[in-house]
Amino acid sequence: MSATNVDDTVTAMLHQVDQRYTTSRRRLVASLQTGEGPLTITQIVDADETLPQSTIYRNLNILEEAGVVTRVTTSDGFSRYELTEELTGHHHHLICTNCDMVTDFTLDTGIESVLEKALAGAARKAGFQPGAHRLDLLGTCKACR
Amino acid sequence: MSATNVDDTVTAMLHQVDQRYTTSRRRLVASLQTGEGPLTITQIVDADETLPQSTIYRNLNILEEAGVVTRVTTSDGFSRYELTEELTGHHHHLICTNCDMVTDFTLDTGIESVLEKALAGAARKAGFQPGAHRLDLLGTCKACR
């Protein structure tokens, strides 16, 4: 999705929940678009020194409620944020168990579709209403091997 | 795996890292065995009032290092713990996006094997050394529907 389309979509999504697409929020979305994967608060602060931490936290929460960003939690105790799949497309994460770095990857649609069906079946058995799935591959990244 | 086998295995795993299987640790493992899925610290405290929080935190960290338990992070900011797959078998999680409840489920081995291969392929392309995968299904649980 192109940058301007992202902005348009985000504007609409925020409007849905009676929120404005302010300057801070635009800068935040722009930072998230630059990454190869979800960013930590620290990374966002470093990437854009004009934004104070509190504004980042507050706006990420609002953007999360609006469905614009997704919070990704790893085991290192730091929250990470990325644009939702609605904006970036469906993808998964490679998570390095050594340095906790996270990068995106995709599977081909055939596998995804098989997986979807299997998950739907398992959900039905459990009386669970299925939504999105989340698939991460743990291991060791190129730099840590 | 039966309860006594679990204890034997845990004893061995702890021994590997020069740790003893103390009373507190036994109680902790017992609590984790009762759940239908990963438990939060609060749930563990409530389930066994004899254990102070600090002991729970400390021993869960030791058990994690020994490979006996796994930390599961959801988006609600609470860590959850479960016995590792070595003790319980490979499984996945249903996560309710409304109440953050987590329960276990499994997929049949055919799907798992297809998935493994696909993940291995994606990892190779990224120069990533693949390990375990983590698959969660988000949605709404029976109680929240």
Next chain:
DNA sequence: CTCAGTGCAAAGGATTTGCATGCCG
């Protein structure tokens, strides 16, 4: 006896919030 494990209370660190100020609609 000795040393790891325990329990309490205090410290640490990521995240949230109160309040005065500034800015967009």
Next chain:
DNA sequence: CGGCATGCAAATCCTTTGCACTGAG
């Protein structure tokens, strides 16, 4: 103008840690 967003600093909450005590070998 009016109200929401912002920025700073203080507060909050989960988690970790220091220290003296206890219990297993």
